[in-house]
Amino acid sequence: MSSVIEVRSVSKSFGGVQANHDISVEVAEGKITGLIGPNGSGKTTLFNSIVGYHAIDSGSITFEGREISNLRVPQIARLGMLRTFQQTRIYGNMNCVKNMLISVPHRKAAFTDMFRPYRAEMTDKAGHLLEFVGLYAKRNLLAGDLSFGQQKLLEFAMALMNEPTVLLLDEPTAGINPTLINGLIDRLKRANTEFGITLFVIEHNMRVIMNMADTVYCLAHGEMLASGPPEEIQNDQRVIDAYLGAH
């Protein structure tokens, strides 16, 4: 089993705040890897470092064996590594189908491709994926008019449309009602098994992450606290202390 993302001793500080210190993470290909930790422990900073949103201070990040810590956001996205945002981001003034179509992979887009219309199979695929997340009926509505939970689902569908190798999800279930969460977990698992997408998930909902993940990493105060299979993490006294404030 090989790692698709390898983070080696990455550090990142913002002024005097050491957001990440000497973090090493391996995301196994074809698996679901979880990332947990109390608020402010540096989870989103680590995500931002991986996708090239900001430069790292030291360390190395490789994707499929290639160093990516010096690349910019769109370049990394085109390699096949995509992230969703904690504050859901969709294109509010475009309808759902258009949101899906603009998300087609841009990996091989030649300059002249921008002057082509979308092929019928792309529109079909957009329809299928909207159906997959249960938004087919609302496909012609403006994405900005959807509820927050629906926007989360749309953002997830857009990510699938992009056919990524790895998908980094920043709190996919935050702000979604409990009934929808079950549906979302089911869909995330299906994205992993049916579409073969490697998932790297930040999540606060322990039930969700312990259910889904094959390996869980736990951050606290910008440092790697523990890592291992979910059962082990669940019973790790250090993790429990970190969440309860004893750390």
Next chain:
Amino acid sequence: MTADRTPWIVYALVLAAGIVAPLLFPGYTTQIALLWLMILFALTWDIVGGQMGYNSLGNIFFFGAGMYISAVVQVGMFTDVGAYTSARGGEQLVLGYADYFLSLFAGMGLAAIGCVLFAIVLGWVLLGLRGPYFAIGTLGMALSARELAGTWDYIGAGTGIAMPVYPGLPHEKSVVFYIFLFILAILTFISVRWLYSTRFGLAINAIRDDEEKAEAMGVHTARHKIVAWSVSAFFLGMSGAVFGNIIGFVEPQEVAFPATTFGIFMVVMSLLGGKGTLWGPVIGATLFHVIKEATWTYMLGWQWVALGVLIVVNVVFFQQGILGWVQEKWPEKFGLIVEEDPAEELASGEAAQ
């Protein structure tokens, strides 16, 4: 990628109006020609300002740059430009029909190409700015171009450069240039209508809605932004070339870089009609031009006040513009509807459980 649902009758009526109007009102040929120019202004501004969300206050730069490029080309084909302009307008080129139109087409073509090159180079720098910074940056670009043109002796500096004299009668000239602007405006409309139906259209809409998200999804944002501005520059450059020939005299302040009139009108017309829509700029430009001509005729002395009131009412009460308001009022007419498919609803409902 908005499918254009405009009934063909609308296109037929617009074309018919464009052909019949100067025949019915020969005395207003130039005013109606300017209406087409205004429509072109609003359409080109809306590519970047409306569809892509980059509010440029400096698009007038391409208008002036195109005008100067064509002036230099048209004059330079027959005489030395430096010697010609140093005569301070004392000289005028008198050409035959063949030479005149040959140089005019050469001037328009090179104006278009030159402006696209300007857009690529300047876009590389300025399109990295976001929001109000882009607006201020582009305004600075237009104003500094105006000052530069005013001090550059080769192109006549502040006194300007006289265009070749039209070989025929004045009315014939106004009809000929009416046809030029009419065709240019139609070509602009056809081009943007086509562009908005391609992937390009969706990409610039995505940049408008959330550029950071578009980057995170791997969209080639820089590429799309520069192409959008270049399309704008292409048509503005050609329209500048034509306008310079209509006026017959190119100088920096009032003719080439009128940043406070034409430069602002472009923005106002798009906002009035509804920015980010295909027809909004056309409707806005038409309404604005008619109001402007009417106030100039019947409210002389108060015309700027009237236009100011129009702008304030537009910005305060009608930010979405005429078409934007119509779309909010009747969303179903624009295809914004829930389409229930019972079988699929049931299936997805079960999946959600």
